[in-house]
Amino acid sequence: xxxxxGVCVVVGASSGIGLAIARRLCLEGRKVAMLARRPRxxxxxxxxxxxxxxxxxxxxxxxxASDLDAAESLFVRIEQxxxxxDELHYVAGVMPEVAIDEFDLGKDRMQMQxxxxxxxxxxxxxxxxxxxxxxxxxxxxxxxxxxxxxxGRPGYNASKAAMDTFLEGLRNRLWRHGVQVTTxxxxxxxxxxxxxxxxxxxxxxxxxxxxxxAARDRGRSIVYVPGKWRLIMFVIRNIPSVLFRRLxx
Amino acid sequence: xxxxxxxxxxxxxxxxxxGPSRVLRPETKxxxxxxxxxxxxRNGSIALRGSxxxxxxxxxxxxxxxxxxxxxxxxxxFDPLTGVARCEPGVTIRDLWRTSIQYGFWxxxxxxxxxxxxxxxxxxxxxxxNNYAVGSFGEGIRRFSLLVADGSVLECSRTQxxxxxHAAISGFGMLGCFLDLDIELKRVHSGRLRVGAIxxxxxxxxxxxxxxLQGEADYLVSWIDLHAKGAAxxxxxxxxxxxxxxxxxxxxxxxxxxxxxxxxxxxxxxxxKGWLWPGMWAAVHSGQVGLVNALKFxxxxxxxxxxxxxxxxxxxxxxxxxxxxxxxxxxxxxxxxFQPFVxxxxxxxxxxxxxxxxxxxxxxxxxxxxKRHRPDPFxxxxxxxxxxxxxxxxxxxxxxxxxxxxxxxxxxxxxxLDAGGRFYYAKDALLPQPAFERVHGSEAVRTFRSxxxxxxxxxxxxxxxxxxxxx
Numbered sequence: 001x002x003x004x005x006g007v008c009v010v011v012g013a014s015s016g017i018g019l020a021i022a023r024r025l026c027l028e029g030r031k032v033a034m035l036a037r038r039p040r041x042x043x044x045x046x047x048x049x050x051x052x053x054x055x056x057x058x059x060x061x062x063x064x065a066s067d068l069d070a071a072e073s074l075f076v077r078i079e080q081x082x083x084x085x086d087e088l089h090y091v092a093g094v095m096p097e098v099a100i101d102e103f104d105l106g107k108d109r110m111q112m113q114x115x116x117x118x119x120x121x122x123x124x125x126x127x128x129x130x131x132x133x134x135x136x137x138x139x140x141x142x143x144x145x146x147x148x149x150x151x152g153r154p155g156y157n158a159s160k161a162a163m164d165t166f167l168e169g170l171r172n173r174l175w176r177h178g179v180q181v182t183t184x185x186x187x188x189x190x191x192x193x194x195x196x197x198x199x200x201x202x203x204x205x206x207x208x209x210x211x212x213x214a215a216r217d218r219g220r221s222i223v224y225v226p227g228k229w230r231l232i233m234f235v236i237r238n239i240p241s242v243l244f245r246r247l248x249x
Numbered sequence: 250x251x252x253x254x255x256x257x258x259x260x261x262x263x264x265x266x267x268g269p270s271r272v273l274r275p276e277t278k279x280x281x282x283x284x285x286x287x288x289x290x291r292n293g294s295i296a297l298r299g300s301x302x303x304x305x306x307x308x309x310x311x312x313x314x315x316x317x318x319x320x321x322x323x324x325x326x327f328d329p330l331t332g333v334a335r336c337e338p339g340v341t342i343r344d345l346w347r348t349s350i351q352y353g354f355w356x357x358x359x360x361x362x363x364x365x366x367x368x369x370x371x372x373x374x375x376x377x378x379n380n381y382a383v384g385s386f387g388e389g390i391r392r393f394s395l396l397v398a399d400g401s402v403l404e405c406s407r408t409q410x411x412x413x414x415h416a417a418i419s420g421f422g423m424l425g426c427f428l429d430l431d432i433e434l435k436r437v438h439s440g441r442l443r444v445g446a447i448x449x450x451x452x453x454x455x456x457x458x459x460x461x462l463q464g465e466a467d468y469l470v471s472w473i474d475l476h477a478k479g480a481a482x483x484x485x486x487x488x489x490x491x492x493x494x495x496x497x498x499x500x501x502x503x504x505x506x507x508x509x510x511x512x513x514x515x516x517x518x519x520x521x522k523g524w525l526w527p528g529m530w531a532a533v534h535s536g537q538v539g540l541v542n543a544l545k546f547x548x549x550x551x552x553x554x555x556x557x558x559x560x561x562x563x564x565x566x567x568x569x570x571x572x573x574x575x576x577x578x579x580x581x582x583x584x585x586x587f588q589p590f591v592x593x594x595x596x597x598x599x600x601x602x603x604x605x606x607x608x609x610x611x612x613x614x615x616x617x618x619x620k621r622h623r624p625d626p627f628x629x630x631x632x633x634x635x636x637x638x639x640x641x642x643x644x645x646x647x648x649x650x651x652x653x654x655x656x657x658x659x660x661x662x663x664x665x666l667d668a669g670g671r672f673y674y675a676k677d678a679l680l681p682q683p684a685f686e687r688v689h690g691s692e693a694v695r696t697f698r699s700x701x702x703x704x705x706x707x708x709x710x711x712x713x714x715x716x717x718x719x720x
Contacts, residue, residue: 015351019351019506020503020506023502023503023505023506024503026502027499027500027502027503040328040329040330041329041352043329043330044329044330044352044353045329045351045352047330047353048351048352048353048502048505049502049505051353051436051438051495052353052438052439052440052493052495052496052498052499052501052502052505053496053499053502054495054496054497054499055496190507190508203508204506204508204509205506205508206503206506206508206509207508
């Protein structure tokens with residue numbers, strides 16, 4: 001359980017790990033601003049959570065994570081409506097299908113926009129407030145995919161690497177001011193984003209959320225979810241490029 | 250236009266019956282219409298098949314065509330605020346709840362396996378463990394469009410083509426092919442149910458306890474040890490489950506994650522359950538089923554002491570999915586299920602007589618399940634105001650023993666029909682033709698035949714079951 005008790009913002013809260021994190025934060029007794037694109041789905045999910053809990057905990061805010069300029073004003077609105085925010089969870093992410101012979105700037109741009117720039121927009125908005133308050137948490141859900149550039153998804157790998165490195169920089173800036181920045185790198189998780197990929201040994205989104213929040217509580221900087229991915233990615237990171245390019249991973 | 254029919258041997262889920270057919274797996278409604286046109290031009294016959302979960306011959310068309318609709322499995326629309334889903338017929342119950350549970354909705358009626366398709370569920374008008382309280386699957390269907398034999402599409406609901414609406418649901422695929430169906434789901438306030446076990450010492454105790462609890466429990470199902478004799482005949486363990494009220498189980502909000510609803514695929518987190526059927530096969534073929542039943546019953550009191558406990562909806566409902574391919578334990582003969590629906594007044598007498606007959610003839614079902622039912626408004630319904638007892642028989646390989654099993658079941662069905670009982674076509678494999686009128690009454694059969702003549706005058710839609718029952 002977090003030592004903080006203010007409002008939580010979850011960006012990308014209508015599916016997968018974001019939704020699972022939002023549910024667990026609501027269970028912790030926090031007021032949660034759930035941000036996602038599709039209004040009906042988001043409203044229905046927030047209503048289902050409130051209904052199960054028997055109290056108002058989830059607050060739906062329609063937001064497109066690629067709309068970078070909207071982040072600051074929405075942050076202001078959330079603080080006005082719900083109170084002071086002390087946790088930001090950035091979980092929004094897109095991973096479009098990319099064929100092996102496809103080089104599509106549109107898809108790459110969308111991934112950079114949502115996965116990397118969206119995170120920067122929201123983390124900046126949070127950091128601006130958390131720094132003077134000398135408290136707060138920024139948790140970003142990156143990916144094991146950020147560790148290497150793979151032939152299958154260059155755009156996704158690059159966007160997650162940008163997000164991950166940005167969060168590291170932010171951590172180094174903010175730690176001396178009592179603001180925690182935690183980067184979560186999930187491996188295989190069963191979510192709508194990974195539907196149809198037949199990932200062997202995938203964990204549930206709820207389990208991923210549990211591990212992410214445990215890392216938050218222990219004040220961890222970077223955590224692989226589940227933990228075995230630290231070892232797997234250590235091996236993958238150290239495969240020489242000349243070999244890696246010949247592998248189908 | 251050439252339709253890529255594929256020659257296959259198509260079996261019922263119980264593997265005891267089957268036949269060679271030309272199979273097509275369409276992905277769009279246009280392909281379904283083309284397949285109908287092709288069979289119409291050949292003056293052939295065609296059966297509609299969903300997930301192939303009917304135990305007997307309801308989705309088989311020996312020597313004809315089979316339209317396997319499992320690839321028409323898109324949820325065309327889901328309203329997350331009202332919980333109404335528009336589904337293609339091949340969408341499974343699993344597809345449905347995996348979409349809906351995150352919004353706090355669960356199908357009103359689910360079967361013991363989540364593999365069942367909604368098209369099949371509507372055709373058979375399946376029931377769940379809450380049949381006595383909410384009725385059958387069809388009662389949650391708002392509307393559907395039906396492709397009939399001549400290629401036209403009819404819109405059906407309680408107000409439009411109402412006769413067809415009430416006959417196609419329960420009409421075992423005889424009137425047309427569902428192209429899309431609007432299905433209402435229900436709100437759940439937790440991803441879990443409160444479950445309790447009650448040990449019942451004999452058949453009367455079992456029936457009385459169900460009768461007593463049906464006004465208050467949301468789900469009731471009783472496992473029966475059909476090997477028990479004498480005073481213990483009909484003993485079993487009854488499970489009741491109740492839905493949570495808002496705020497009653499906050500932790501249950503986590504179980505809106507679909508992954509937490511799926512039944513575990515491994516035992517102790519290690520042994521894949523798909524490997525368990527050979528052990529079960531050994532129990533069936535070494536005559537140890539009675540011992541397994543007695544053992545299961547002996548665990549009942551412990552479970553009752555530990556009740557109530559919380560269980561995900563999926564874990565409570567989908568017992569048949571706990572051990573993948575469990576029906577293989579009855580190989581090579583396969584299995585049949587005999588499931589009579591008996592009016593409540595004569596239930597104890599009839600069910601006792603059926604069980605005693607099985608004992609006398611030495612052909613005892615390896616599994617028995619008791620449920621409570623209520624009538625519904627569908628034309629070819631199997632439901633009565635009474636009880637059903639599902640009896641699963643492993644089919645022997647020797648022809649003599651197989652014939653003896655068939656003959657015994659015919660005698661059992663006479664007992665059931667004499668008492669005003671009914672049968673369920675998703676399970677049936679052996680009811681003879683005269684039983685059709687006895688089950689439904691001559692007026693319902695006449696109405697059904699006239700609707701069949703209207704929608705499919707040349708009798709293109711056929712199954713081995715329809716040939717057996719309707720001639």
